[in-house]
Structure formats: structure tokens, C-alpha cells
Amino acid sequence: MQEKMNYYQITRETWRDLDKEEVAPLTPKQLLEIKSLNDRISDVDVNEVYLPLVYWLGQELQLHQELQRKKATFLKIQPKKVPFIIGIAGSVAVGKSTTARLMQTLLSKVYPDKQVELMTTDGFLYPNQVLTEKGILDKKGFPESYDMKLLINFINTVKNGELAQAPVYSHEIYDIVPGKMQEIYAPDILIVEGINVLQLPSHEQIYVSDFFDFSIYVDAPEELIETWYLERFIMLLELAKQDPTNYYYELAQGSQAQAIQLAQKVWHDINHKNLIEFILPTRNRADLILKKGENHLVNELLFRKY
Numbered sequence: 001m002q003e004k005m006n007y008y009q010i011t012r013e014t015w016r017d018l019d020k021e022e023v024a025p026l027t028p029k030q031l032l033e034i035k036s037l038n039d040r041i042s043d044v045d046v047n048e049v050y051l052p053l054v055y056w057l058g059q060e061l062q063l064h065q066e067l068q069r070k071k072a073t074f075l076k077i078q079p080k081k082v083p084f085i086i087g088i089a090g091s092v093a094v095g096k097s098t099t100a101r102l103m104q105t106l107l108s109k110v111y112p113d114k115q116v117e118l119m120t121t122d123g124f125l126y127p128n129q130v131l132t133e134k135g136i137l138d139k140k141g142f143p144e145s146y147d148m149k150l151l152i153n154f155i156n157t158v159k160n161g162e163l164a165q166a167p168v169y170s171h172e173i174y175d176i177v178p179g180k181m182q183e184i185y186a187p188d189i190l191i192v193e194g195i196n197v198l199q200l201p202s203h204e205q206i207y208v209s210d211f212f213d214f215s216i217y218v219d220a221p222e223e224l225i226e227t228w229y230l231e232r233f234i235m236l237l238e239l240a241k242q243d244p245t246n247y248y249y250e251l252a253q254g255s256q257a258q259a260i261q262l263a264q265k266v267w268h269d270i271n272h273k274n275l276i277e278f279i280l281p282t283r284n285r286a287d288l289i290l291k292k293g294e295n296h297l298v299n300e301l302l303f304r305k306y
């Protein structure tokens with residue numbers, strides 16, 4: 001199949017049995033710590049899917065450091081630490097941020113001497129006020145709703161080992177948090193997750209992914225992603241009930257059936273449209289495509305050949 005032309009197609013059983021050398025399965029105590037991230041993450045997937053991936057990323061990291069050293073020697077310049085950047089792409093609600101937090105935790109456990117940081121591109125959405133002025137508040141998540149120049153500058157700053165600052169987005173207020181910044185300073189590894197990380201910005205010459213050393217696309221059937229979107233929406237609504245500052249507070253006071261109808265419409269008109277038009281077309285740029293099925297379990301991995 002065309003889609004799979006430049007990928008090794010690997011079943012989870014084959015992947016599980018690959019040589020992981022020194023990476024031991026997590027102990028029950030360590031698995032409990034993972035559960036504190038998200039109690040629905042499968043222990044079996046952690047040991048059989050994500051740990052082998054962390055082992056492989058360790059191999060790539062070593063090669064990256066070696067290459068940077070050799071480049072510095074060749075160019076007769078002072079070698080310096082160049083952060084290893086991992087991008088995680090995929091649909092809204094497919095599980096990017098959960099995968100990213102899981103990878104951060106596992107990488108820190110397996111390579112305790114490495115500083116692993118995490119950020120999301122949500123912070124580079126224009127604030128609601130700007131989106132309203134541009135007439136694109138109903139296009140949140142679409143390419144034009146992000147300040148891609150700022151995002152590329154941010155990643156470039158991180159890659160150069162300098163202090164980088166990113167605005168912060170909150171799902172609770174459904175907007176950029178005024179005055180709040182996340183700072184990243186010379187990590188060994190930075191994980192960047194977002195629906196747009198493999199897209200080519202329209203007015204820029206470079207991809208965000210030009211700065212990536214490894215990229216992952218989290219994939220799943222559309223019907224499942226819609227279910228996950230609606231489940232998460234119901235959870236957010238529950239949280240919003242007691243919190244008048246929450247964007248969904250008013251909605252949470254009314255009937256749940258009506259709220260779900262609205263969420264279905266938002267999924268259909270915004271997030272699903274965005275998936276088909278702008279996110280899925282970037283899938284084949286990823287180094288690894290993680291294919292998930294029911295209950296978020298990974299059933300297949302596509303590993304880029306070259």
C-alpha cells in the first residue's frame with residue numbers, strides 16, 4: 001500500500017520482542033507512578049510498547065550527541081549541548097499529551113542523568129481576542145490560528161541552548177493565560193506535542209519539524225477519536241460544574257444531552273474537519289506512526305525505513 005511504502009510495518013507482538021538490552025520492565029511501584037499521570041494507561045502497553053520505544057530513542061540520542069561532537073571537531077568550533085527534540089503529532093483528543101507525558105516520565109526514569117522537558121504548541125494559538133478580530137474563532141487549531149513564527153523562533157532558541165519562553169494555553173478558560181509563560185532552558189531532551197508540529201507554515205520557509213530529531217504521529221480510527229473527544233468533554237464538563245471561572249461553567253449547569261450535542265457539532269465542524277484537511281496529510285512525515293485501537297491500546301507501529 002502507498003501509505004506504507006517507506007515504513008516497516010510492525011505488529012505489537014514483534015515490537016514487544018525486540019532486543020531492549022539494559023531497559024528492564026518497570027516495577028509495580030514505578031507502574032503506579034505512571035498511573036498517577038493517567039490511571040487508564042495500560043501497564044502492558046507501558047512495558048511492551050513504550051519502553052522499547054524509549055530504548056530506541058536512547059540509541060538515537062547517543063547518535064545525535066556523537067554527530068554533534070564530530071560536527072564541532074570538523075568545523076573547529078567549541079562543542080556544545082544541542083537538545084534532542086522529539087515531536088508528537090496527531091488529531092485533537094487522540095492522546096498526544098498523554099503520550100508525551102508518558103514518554104517524559106519513562107525517558108527520565110530510564111536515563112536519570114538526562115533533563116527531559118515537555119511543551120505543547122497550544123500556547124502558540126493566538127489569544128481568543130485576536131482570533132475574534134481575525135474572524136477565525138471557530139477555526140481554533142487550524143493552521144491560521146497559530147503564531148507559527150513565534151513557535152519556530154521558540155524551538156530555534158531551545159535548539160541553540162538559550163532560554164526560551166512560551167505562552168501557556170488553558171483548556172479550562174479556553175484561552176491563552178494572560179501573563180503566564182513557560183520557560184525552557186537547555187534540556188537534554190525536549191518533547192514538543194501538538195496537532196501542527198508536522199505542518200509547513202504558509203509564510204515560513206522552514207518546518208517546525210526541521211528541528212526534530214525524532215517524530216511520532218499518534219494515529220487511531222476516526223470513530224474512536226471522536227469517542228475519546230466526547231469522553232474527555234464530559235470529564236471537563238464535570239470539572240466545570242463547580243468552577244465559575246471555567247469556560248464551560250454555564251454549559252455545565254444545563255442538560256448533559258444538550259452539551260454532548262454541542263460537542264458532537266464542534267467535533268464534526270472543527271476538529272474532524274481539521275484532522276482530514278490539515279493533520280492527516282502530515283502523517284507520513286513522521287519517523288514513527290503509533291496506531292491505537294480500542295481503549296487506546298497500540299496494535300501496530302509503522303517505523304520509517306529511511
Ligand SMILES: Nc1ncnc2c1ncn2[C@@H]1O[C@H](COP(=O)(O)OP(=O)(O)OP(=O)(O)O)[C@@H](O)[C@H]1O
Nearest residue numbers: 040041042091092093094095096097098228232296
Ligand atoms: N494511552 C492512553 N490510555 C488511556 N487513555 C488515554 C491514553 N491516551 C489518552 N487517553 C485519554 O484520551 C483523551 C485524550 O487524550 P489527550 O488529552 O492526551 O489528547 P490530546 O491529543 O493531547 O488532545 P488535544 O489535542 O485536545 O490537547 C483523554 O481523556 C485521555 O485521558
Ligand SMILES: CC(C)(CO)[C@@H](O)C(=O)NCCC(=O)O
Nearest residue numbers: 092122140141142195266270271
Ligand atoms: C486547543 C486545540 C486546538 C488543540 O489542543 C483543541 O483542543 C481545541 O480547542 N479545538 C477547538 C475546538 C474545540 O473546542 O474542541
